[in-house]
Amino acid sequence: MITRATLEDVSSLNKLINSAYRGESSKKGWTTEANLLEGLRTTEQELTETIANPKNTILKFTENNAIIGCVLLIEKAQQLYLGMLTVSPELQNSGIGKKLLQQAEIHALALGLPKIVMTVISVREELISWYKRNGYIDTGAREPFPASDVHIPITEQPLEFIVLKKKIQ
Template sequence: MYTSLQIAPATPADIPALVTLVNSAYRGEESRQGWTTEADLLEGIRTDADSLHEMLQTPAVTILKCTDSAEQLLGCVYLKQKGDTLYLGMLSVKPGLQTQGIGKQLLQAGETYARHQHCRRVTMTVISVRHELIAWYERRGYQLTGATEPFPTSPKFGIPNQVLTFVVMEKALS
């Protein structure tokens, strides 16, 4: 488990490294080194530089980046405040480093950020067939709400190999 991690807001200068990290964590052969791969579910990329730039220009959005002592990017998470709710998504960890506690620390950092923004809950969407990922979030206090959302039809999110939907998960903050 990494103990000397730095977690801080990403800036536009981080976009090239973020594109590489996020796409490697979810899609393509490199993603198969980790357990968060969507390579069998979706073709194409997970994000691009233009999308990340747009995210970082949105006032309610923060992307937290996680680096090691050598400032190597190890992970990131997207956070968007909507009133007293924080949406958390794009939790990404470098595939070869998954299962070492980086994702858990990023999730906790997102929840801490939410508390500092006076949010009462954190929500997220997870692809419904990602049972192992849903279980991981449940072990960290997230619950299925019963709500679902359609998977985006735009190819900029990837091209599904099957019909996909999202389940909505939520965690109340104390």
């Protein structure tokens, strides 16, 4: 079941997102960033602030009262930004991510927004290919990867984001 996350979900969302993106647990899934970055992907404080902002929606995918997937949707001018698409590492490749993408499209349409945009780390080729198979195109735009004490590159490769978009009908 996909529903809107609330402040009561922050702790579960934090555990899920960090387990899927970073650290040893993330290596069970194919979307890990553990080979590129160390540290946390998010914090409970960041998630609390995100949920409190009325322009933001976090959709959660719940099964047996456990949150096993989520996606962040941010309402921007003429587009919906999609970020932090997360599926529990053990359950990746089971269709949950695709269902969350479909629900994001429904959300965009409900807001009257004609496209969804996202950024993906450029070296994550298999993830970019998955998004392309789901209708997203590379816009050609690139954005710098943020340098901060939370995201520490552990590779010599320079990191940047590519911008993907999908027009919604």
